[in-house]
Amino acid sequence: MPNPFLDLPKIVSRFSVLNQTGPFPDIVLFTPTSDETVRISLYVDVSPSHTGTQFNASLSWTDDFNSIPGVGVGVGSLGPPSGEKSYRARIKGNTNLILSSAGTDSNYGPLNLYVVVESL
Helix, strand or coil: CCCHHHHCCEEEEEEEEEEECCCCCCEEEECCCCCEEEEEEEEEEECHHHCCEEECCEEECCCCCCCCCEEECCCEEECCCCEEEEEEEEECCCCCEEEECCCCCCCCCCEEEEEEEEEC
């Protein structure tokens, strides 16, 4: 009889940044050794004193056709309650899944960002 627990998503990467008040350098979240489908979950927690903060990050990766899709993960003008998003991506082996905060206000925050990447 098959074991149902063998097909559960496996966490392959976690990233968090706390009390962030400006853009951060690009972060390589995950580099699979072979082609892989993943789910990327992001949660942004914003200080109540900074409503209207703009957080406009993006995810990028190389897919099976060697294109580099870019997905905006910004939750736009933030304020309590905070925001969360989830994405799926097919990433070509030995290429990077990258999180970038380029395009984000230079004086936002503070905010906390939590990211989890799961292999599906």
